[in-house]
Amino acid sequence: MSKRLNAIERRASIIAVAKILFADKGFHGVSVDEIARRLGVSPAVLYQHFESKQALYEAVIFEMADQRETYIEVVLNGPDDFASVLLRMSLVFADSVERDPDFLRMEMQSALENEATTQQLFINRWKDLTDYIEFSIRELKQYQAVNITDARLGGLIFKGMMREILYSKCVIHDPHYRAYSVKTLVGNINSRFLNAIGYVEPG
């Protein structure tokens, strides 16, 4: 027999189940009836908490946005140079996606479905990382500490490599990379990225 949940617990359970379904099938691939069925309740119960499927989808997205990484510890616990901070930031980001890969699945679904509002939220989650790279490259260029000319392209290259690692390891679980941990791969692309942009630590 299922336990009777209070309103807060019920809302949280609806969001948790909806997140899994939206991540697997996208916004358009899931109906309110299916979410209700998975929860073992009637659609009317869902509508008591969310006025529409769109409202439920937004609640899922906003909950994910609230869980955005904080990089305070990254800054406080270690050296301040570009290479060290970038490695620690990318490990924090990768760890968070590894713990909850639904984020990446929903990002991909959102892109396929051309959901402009939600796409912006997903872009924002990457933005801390890409902005850090862009601003740092612009600064480092003044000291001839990098040889890449386009800082924005640098951010995009790094994001592409990170996303591919996380996609291969956390979304499709590609057996070809089974021997590598996410941490190992992230460490590896950090070194290769620094080589590619010609990074030398400013003296």
Added chain:
Amino acid sequence: MSNYTEELDARGLNCPLPILRAKKALNVLASGDTLHIIATDPGSVKDFESFTRQTGSELLESQEISGEFSFVIKKS
């Protein structure tokens, strides 16, 4: 004339850049000196609360003025 020892313009920067720059600016200040920071990232409000709590510095001021966030940190 400014009432602060040092000023930091972190407008247009996202986490962790404002924190990183504040940390570097505080490193060269003496105990009791103050750092005034202006930022535009709404996340910086929580970030600077957390930063001062963890570093033992004092957050003397944290306010929003016309979409910008102003912080004053006193170095411990």
